[in-house]
Amino acid sequence: MIQLYKQGNENFDMNGDVVLEPTSCTAHFEINSEWTVELIHPINERSDFIQAGAVIKIPSPYGDLLYEIKKSNKADYDVQATAYPYFMKAKGRCPMIWDTRVVNGTPQTALDAFLSNGFEGDSDIMDLKTCYFENMNVIEAINGDTDNSIRNRWGGELAWINNKVLIKKRLGSDNGARAEFGYNLSGIEEDIDFSEVVTRIYPKAYDGYMLPDHEAINSSLINKYPEPYPKIYEYSNIKLRTDENMSESDGDIICDTLDELYAALRESAAKEFENGVDLPKITYTVSMVDLSRLDEYKEFEDLVKVQLGDTVHVKHRKLGIETTQRVVSIDYDCILEKIDSMTLGTDTTGFFDSVGTVTSSFDKVVDTKTNTLIADKIQGIINAANASFKAQKNVAQKQDIRAMLFEDTDPDSDTFGALCLGTQGLQIAKERNETDTDWDWGTAITFESVIADYIITGILSDKSGNFYLNMDSGDLVMKNGTFSGEINGSNINGGNIDIQSVLKVGEKIILSNNLINYGEGSRGEITVGKDESNAKITMNDIDYDVGLSESEVRISGGDDCFIRVNEVIPSSGNKVNEIHLSAGENSLGIDSYGIRVNGNRGLTGTYTVNNSISLQEGLVTGVS
Secondary structure: OEEEEOOOOOOOOOOOOEEEOOOEEEEEEEOOOOEEEEEEEEOOOOHHHOOOOOEEEEOOOOOOEEEEEEEEEEOOOEEEEEEEEHHHHHHHHOOOEEEEEEEEEOHHHHHHHHOOOOOEEEEOOOOOEEEEEEEEOHHHHHHOOOOOOHHHHHOOEEEEEOOEEEEEOOOOOOOOEEEEEOOOOOOEEEEEEOOOOOOEEEEEEHHHOEOHHHOOEEOOOHHHOOOOOEEEEEEOOEEEOOOOOOOOOOOOEEEOOHHHHHHHHHHHHHHHHHOOOOOOEEEEEEEHHHHOOOHHHHHHHHHHHOOOOOEEEEEEOOOOEEEEEEEEEEEEEOOOOEEEEEEEEOOOOOHHHHHHOOHHHHHHHEEOOOOEEOHHHOOOOOOOOOOOOOOOOOOOOOOOOOOEEEEEOOOOOOOOEEEEEEOOEEEEEEEEOOOOOOEEEEEEEOOOOEEOOOOOOOEEEOOOOOEEEEOOOOEEEEOOOOOOOOOOOOOEEOOEEOOOOOOOOOOOEEEEEEEEOOOOOOOEEEEEOOOHHHOEEEEOOEEEEEEEOOOOEEEEOOOOOOOOOOOOOOOOOOOOOEEEEEEOOEEEEEEOOEEEEEEOOOOOOOOOOOOOEEEEOOEEEEEO
């Protein structure tokens, strides 16, 4: 019986508002894929209730199941509707997940963290992993196509049972169901793939050790095929202790002798055949309706009783081999309450199931105790032209600028921290923020800038090379540049310097080994200091002492000095009231009182004396 509950009626323990009488009602169940109901109902007084938002209750291999109608299409003679598991309503009824973090937890830990309002989950997976659920609804968190979803992080197989989601290591069971194929029956479609069959293994250990004399390990089924299928399997976890390149890690098999290493290689290769690498991939699509009409139906009677995920032991008459198949999908007739058709296959859509058997490669690089990659076992180059890294914050939204996130969230780890890459640049963090909701991002590199506490480098240069700073040698080179603002320091060495402004008393500038633009062709050094002891001008290799104060400038030096002084402005901004020039033992002073001339070797010429005259040994040496 198929019942319908009108939108708003959720008293599912009671009878529905109407009993439907569809001409067709098929439920499709597929491992980690679609669970849907397709219904066709004739136009009558009951069909008016078939509309989006209504809930139907159908019989199934799992008992009565609730499905919400999402799509309906009314034609001249019937109404067609598509319904999805009732659990999908949790998408709108449970709060959005903005930032929920499960650290070293199980899927049950995650389900308990974000399911509410009557929706719950059940999982038997006990693996401990870390997962960050950010900006997503609960359906995306459980089964979303992102790395941070339960199915992608922990694996498992999902079943949607009314208000509960089951996340199991493996759906179904092995109840001994058997079937024999190889008949030319219209009710069976058979697809056999031999492309990955391996019946002969040449095992190779770490550092290239192989079995002596090119020995191979053969499958017990090797003679079932027209020719062998050889392949080299690498086991880099099998190592010889005396190998100088050997480093030991968790999960490694360390051998003291070559004989022990050979034995380990043989044992590892034999396990590959136990995992079925010597069997073809076979898929059967079985129509139970067609088979039930045939006399050979007794060969398939066990299939009537199977559920999704159950194991079926299949004997292939023509190949002479027996394989273990699983019920990958079921189409169930909800009117007749029996299986209409099913698919048996060696593969399911669960990614983690498929990698679980590739122990020779997976276990080499993954520490299964901590669920982390073993860095020293990963070598090689990723070609960015052939590989892609996908990041998606949630479906139907623009991608985050952080396209790739590398992080170690264990605060006790030596590598605790995070690095993220995106279209806007690179960020590095070594601390969490105060609320522990994100990393406290520090160093950042973008197209426009680099932000870091320290930048250790060799040479910083502009694009043309006209300005550069050599960190190793300490050289700062600038061609045709301009400094703005104040320059504070002790020495500026090298280059051409044109002094265009007033030198103020009390400031100190040292220019050595330069061309100084006092005049055309003048060369030398200038020192301006607070006192006479370190103030001088060197021109043409001759030193001239310079005395500076608030009221005067005194320049003294060689006999060939010729300096014209028009006006000197000290730091106070007032004009000086005295100019004093000296050359050798002679001097000339000019102030408000007049002109003073002193010459120890005697003065010549005609002077007008307004104040005084000085004599020394009969010579006129001073006039005021």
